[in-house]
Amino acid sequence: MPGSIPQGKHVELALGLCLQPRTAQAYLHKQQAFNSLAHSVTDEDEGVPLDITLEPGIRLMQQTLRVGDMALILVVPADIDAVMDMYIDRGQEDRDPYWTRPWPSAVALAQEILERPELVRGKRVCELGAGLGVAAIAAAKAGAAEVVVLDREPLALQCALLSAVASGGAKYDVVLACDVLYEDFSVEPVAAAVPSMLKSSGTRLLLTDPAHRTEHNRKKFIELLRCGRDPFQVEEMASRDIEMDATTTDVQLMIFRRSLGGDTIGVKRL
Numbered sequence: 177m178p179g180s181i182p183q184g185k186h187v188e189l190a191l192g193l194c195l196q197p198r199t200a201q202a203y204l205h206k207q208q209a210f211n212s213l214a215h216s217v218t219d220e221d222e223g224v225p226l227d228i229t230l231e232p233g234i235r236l237m238q239q240t241l242r243v244g245d246m247a248l249i250l251v252v253p254a255d256i257d258a259v260m261d262m263y264i265d266r267g268q269e270d271r272d273p274y275w276t277r278p279w280p281s282a283v284a285l286a287q288e289i290l291e292r293p294e295l296v297r298g299k300r301v302c303e304l305g306a307g308l309g310v311a312a313i314a315a316a317k318a319g320a321a322e323v324v325v326l327d328r329e330p331l332a333l334q335c336a337l338l339s340a341v342a343s344g345g346a347k348y349d350v351v352l353a354c355d356v357l358y359e360d361f362s363v364e365p366v367a368a369a370v371p372s373m374l375k376s377s378g379t380r381l382l383l384t385d386p387a388h389r390t391e392h393n394r395k396k397f398i399e400l401l402r403c404g405r406d407p408f409q410v411e412e413m414a415s416r417d418i419e420m421d422a423t424t425t426d427v428q429l430m431i432f433r434r435s436l437g438g439d440t441i442g443v444k445r446l
Contacts, residue, residue: 225254228338228368230331231361233258238342241278243286243314250308251338252276259331275307275332282307286314293318302326309336313343334365341372348373353383357393367400371408374434381408381432386425387415394428401432408432 223237230236230253237254240247253259259273289296289311297319303312306325313336316323325336351373356366370381381401385394401408412431417424 223252223254226251226368228364229361230334230365231262234262234331234361236335236338236365241283241310243283243310244290246290246314246317248286248310248313248317249339249342249344250278250310251335251342252308253331253335271329275327275329276335278308278310282310285311289314289318296320300324306336307332308339310339312336313340316340317343334362338365338369341369347375349375349379351379351381353381355385356383357385357397358390360390360393363393363397364400367397367404370401371404371406371434376406377434379434380411383430383432385428385430387428388426398430407435409435 223239226236226238228236228251235254235258236251239250239252241250242248253273253276256273256276259276263269263271263273295318296315298321300322301312301315301320302324303309303315304326306312306327307329309325312323312325323340325333327333327336351370353366353370357363374381383397398410409432410430411433412429414429416427416429418427419425
């Protein structure tokens, strides 16, 4: 599971060329610290590859993390180097990729929560700087009424959501999703998460998305839901004109319903 970042020449060269010396030194210092701490959890960096990408070149895998007597399923980037390279290419020198693996502090807090569920049971909980959301998932397992994960890295939040779903989070009757398809890399993770978040029957996804901004992402999302292991059909479709800041935006509303055997759902335009 958690493992080290390979010390390949391509990484060191990229750091030296793209970053200021002080920044490069900070990256290498963080890298060494990560290698040491990550190995204190486990010496493996293995997982089951998933057919999901967060960004071009950032593929995901599934790992099992033992927290006391409980096994949590984490969805993480398969290649830490690829995440680091993405930040370097974007000139995001203040970012680092070390949220991509669980750290001992997260495991320690998760263990404490699972051993003392009264700390969170029935309460509204948020995890600050959540990364993969290990402590947040433990809080949900321990009976928290609501759990919110907070992190500056959007990719970390997507992995935390997928990990919560894979670890057997709560099932819902309705999922609401507003404007979640604007990035190409968001489509597959969102389509993968929705079926696992909903109960098995009589459940719906209510989705709104600007009609003319990323239509190709919406079409891909619909196709992924229709052709998935637990297929969904579009039950209703509508359009609303929303006026904000002296601009009118045509917003597409779609209601999806999980398909059951023999389902013949027709699209209704509202």
